[in-house]
Amino acid sequence: MADRVIVTLTLNGERRAFEVAPGRRLLDLIREDAGLTGSKEGCGAGECGSCTVLLDGSPVTSCLVLAASADGHEIVTVEGLGGGGSLHPFQEALASHGGVQCGFCTPGLAVTGAALIARGRGGAHENARRLAGNLCRCTGYVKVLDALRAAEDEVDRVSR
Amino acid sequence: MDVPVSEVIRPATVADAVALLASRTDARPIAGGTDLMVQLRDGRRSAALLVDLGGLGLDGIRRTDAGFEVGALTSMDRLAADPAIAAHFPALAEAAGTVGAWPIQCRATLGGNLANASPAADTAPALLVADASFTLVSPSRTRRVAAADFFRGPGRSALEPGELLVSVALPLGPTVGGARTVERFVKVGPRREQVISVVSLAARAVVRADGTLELLRVALGSVAPTPVRARRAEAVVAGRRPDAPARRAAVRELQRDIAPIDDVRAPAAYRRIVAAVLLDRFLEDVDRG
Numbered sequence A: 001m002a003d004r005v006i007v008t009l010t011l012n013g014e015r016r017a018f019e020v021a022p023g024r025r026l027l028d029l030i031r032e033d034a035g036l037t038g039s040k041e042g043c044g045a046g047e048c049g050s051c052t053v054l055l056d057g058s059p060v061t062s063c064l065v066l067a068a069s070a071d072g073h074e075i076v077t078v079e080g081l082g083g084g085g086s087l088h089p090f091q092e093a094l095a096s097h098g099g100v101q102c103g104f105c106t107p108g109l110a111v112t113g114a115a116l117i118a119r120g121r122g123g124a125h126e127n128a129r130r131l132a133g134n135l136c137r138c139t140g141y142v143k144v145l146d147a148l149r150a151a152e153d154e155v156d157r158v159s160r
Numbered sequence B: 001m002d003v004p005v006s007e008v009i010r011p012a013t014v015a016d017a018v019a020l021l022a023s024r025t026d027a028r029p030i031a032g033g034t035d036l037m038v039q040l041r042d043g044r045r046s047a048a049l050l051v052d053l054g055g056l057g058l059d060g061i062r063r064t065d066a067g068f069e070v071g072a073l074t075s076m077d078r079l080a081a082d083p084a085i086a087a088h089f090p091a092l093a094e095a096a097g098t099v100g101a102w103p104i105q106c107r108a109t110l111g112g113n114l115a116n117a118s119p120a121a122d123t124a125p126a127l128l129v130a131d132a133s134f135t136l137v138s139p140s141r142t143r144r145v146a147a148a149d150f151f152r153g154p155g156r157s158a159l160e161p162g163e164l165l166v167s168v169a170l171p172l173g174p175t176v177g178g179a180r181t182v183e184r185f186v187k188v189g190p191r192r193e194q195v196i197s198v199v200s201l202a203a204r205a206v207v208r209a210d211g212t213l214e215l216l217r218v219a220l221g222s223v224a225p226t227p228v229r230a231r232r233a234e235a236v237v238a239g240r241r242p243d244a245p246a247r248r249a250a251v252r253e254l255q256r257d258i259a260p261i262d263d264v265r266a267p268a269a270y271r272r273i274v275a276a277v278l279l280d281r282f283l284e285d286v287d288r289g
Helices: A025-035 A090-097 A106-119 A126-131 A142-158 B016-022 B038-043 B076-081 B083-087 B088-094 B110-115 B123-129 B231-237 B244-257 B266-289
Strands: A005-011 A014-020 A052-055 A058-061 A072-074 B007-009 B027-030 B049-052 B061-063 B067-071 B133-137 B142-146 B151-152 B164-171 B179-187 B198-207 B213-221
Touching: A005 B038, A014 A025, A014 B016, A025 A052, A052 A106, A058 A106, A090 A106, A090 A142, A106 A126, A106 A142, A126 A142, B016 B027, B016 B049, B016 B164, B027 B038, B061 B083, B061 B088, B067 B083, B067 B110, B076 B083, B076 B088, B076 B110, B083 B088, B088 B123, B088 B179, B088 B198, B110 B123, B123 B179, B123 B198, B123 B213, B179 B266, B213 B231, B213 B266, B244 B266
Parallel strands: A005 A072, B007 B049, B027 B049
Antiparallel strands: A005 A014, A052 A058, A052 A072, B061 B067, B067 B164, B133 B142, B133 B164, B179 B198, B198 B213
16 A cells, blocks of 8 residues: 655644655644644535645645645644734634634634735725635624724734 | 545656656646645546656746746746736736635646646636747657647647646737737636636737727637637727627627537526627727727
């Protein structure tokens, strides 16, 4: 059967090595091998965005990334968004604005939103477009977008 | 769940990659993986060996004497965000920004979008309109294939077994004194975001000061077995002002350029109407100035 491959990557700021099957998905490495279960598997086909993580700073659906392809790259999951055990401003804002219901889509939304904030402030239409790959089936996006706007304001305020 | 493959190799050179791909019939290249990973998972495609193209240095956009060269591993996100691409090839930038959703665009590559040879590939009509050509490398030769000759049928392209698409050349057209260029990509689907095209249209018009067309290129997706240039429609308005009679003629000729089918996303008759509307609107906007 398959040889195993060594995948060395930076996961939430920490250099880690994993020995995995060649067909391992990044999502499974994160959830099962690294034990970080914040990232969720919804559709497994890149459509729902629940498994979104940052790869070298850009949001990607980790169910479509071959773990071996992530070798040498930097991964940040929802657990590492804030850095140092604190929450990212968008995570704080999701909580304070009630932008969470069942929570399944939330880790992916938090990751995409954080990436969006890192790219610089977008307008309301731009923000909605960028979050269109993170599906929420509980409620809607109004509070999520409100939270994103509040987080953008907070990041602007702190960096000023 | 793991995808069913037994080996993955990340070669460091294009020569090593094509040697591997040519030596084994059960090998497949993988770039962003946004299509292939789903196909492997669902058993619609299989591979024993995945040749990971991520170590070849094929990503990036480079200025050349003739225009631009885009590496096959360049992500849709990078294409959509590149100021030079937006300035010179706005249809391509727009198309790249509509492939899936943002997390897909950050992973999906230009080469993957093309090598899949989907009739619905968003970047294909834009590249047809740009008169792009693709560089294909195999162990024995390197060749250039025009975008217009690359697509052969649904899932079929000019790529031979063991051959790899490594870059896309985008030529800058000659500048015509006093003329203005209008270029556009539009995509119609059942919803606004994260959608596979029911019809897509890319078009470029170079308009002389008197309102007549110096150049017109129109290409469409999802209306034929391959992305297609609308050469009959182009010809009927060539050199003219795209006024209402010219537009009617173009839209009529367009129906012979395309050959849509009924499928799960839309009936053929609807695609014909949408294609006509998209072309008519483009030409009307061109005429309005």
